[in-house]
Amino acid sequence: MQEERNLHDGHRDRMREKLLKSPDSLSDHELLEILLYQFIPRKNTNEIAHNVLQYFGSMENLIKADAKEILAIPGIGKNTASGITLFSAICKRYANKPAENKKAKFSFDAYRSGVVSYFSGKTEEEFVFILLNDKNKEICRTSFDDRRESEVYVDLSVVAKILAINKPTGVIIAHNHPSGIALPSANDDVSTVKINALCSIHGATLLDHIIVSKNDSFSYFVSGRMEFLKKQCNIDRYISGLKETDLWKE
Numbered sequence: 001m002q003e004e005r006n007l008h009d010g011h012r013d014r015m016r017e018k019l020l021k022s023p024d025s026l027s028d029h030e031l032l033e034i035l036l037y038q039f040i041p042r043k044n045t046n047e048i049a050h051n052v053l054q055y056f057g058s059m060e061n062l063i064k065a066d067a068k069e070i071l072a073i074p075g076i077g078k079n080t081a082s083g084i085t086l087f088s089a090i091c092k093r094y095a096n097k098p099a100e101n102k103k104a105k106f107s108f109d110a111y112r113s114g115v116v117s118y119f120s121g122k123t124e125e126e127f128v129f130i131l132l133n134d135k136n137k138e139i140c141r142t143s144f145d146d147r148r149e150s151e152v153y154v155d156l157s158v159v160a161k162i163l164a165i166n167k168p169t170g171v172i173i174a175h176n177h178p179s180g181i182a183l184p185s186a187n188d189d190v191s192t193v194k195i196n197a198l199c200s201i202h203g204a205t206l207l208d209h210i211i212v213s214k215n216d217s218f219s220y221f222v223s224g225r226m227e228f229l230k231k232q233c234n235i236d237r238y239i240s241g242l243k244e245t246d247l248w249k250e
Helices: 002-021 028-036 045-056 059-064 067-071 078-096 109-119 156-166 186-201 225-232 235-243
Strands: 127-132 138-144 170-176 205-212 217-219
Touching (some): 002 028, 028 045, 028 059, 028 078, 045 059, 059 078, 067 078, 109 127, 109 205, 109 217, 127 156, 138 156, 170 186, 186 205, 186 225, 205 225
Antiparallel strands (some): 127 138
């Protein structure tokens, strides 16, 4: 009896080590076997785990089961049933819980109609900043319509203040081409790169630059132009390059 107990304890120790070292390598029945250690101190839980999973057909069905269904399994007592029910309750609660702290994924379609509607009927060029929180909900909106030469002028010092005060997670910029087509110019690319740099400094992500004309719209995000410009004008890569020069050496 003592020898059987020692073999039993040795197996449990090996399984716990396996769990700590590589949990993803364990099969469903092995995970359940180790869980049952907490509620069944002496019996062979490997056999019980196999029986439980065979009864329900899968771990997913076990998690969905209620306490009465678990108690209906031959050989399962209240203590074991309560342990499995606790495990199931935790899995179900966090499987259905929205990821509150997870940053929402940006969608161009969610903002396109609003931006196009904003510029509808405008006959003068205007530049708009839309600041978003980590759920991609709008915090505030600021517009620039001061014209210099043939284009609207955006004061980057004002942009920096707006970013510093509102502390957005994401930023969308947009402007219109009232009498032209919705395609970016070289100056639009330069403005995008400058504003992206400011956003990076203030811990925000420039998500999109949307250009609106009378009959069309263009998205830097959807077209891949945003990703391309960010890769070409990456601040961190530029700083890394500087570190390789003599400027950083004694």
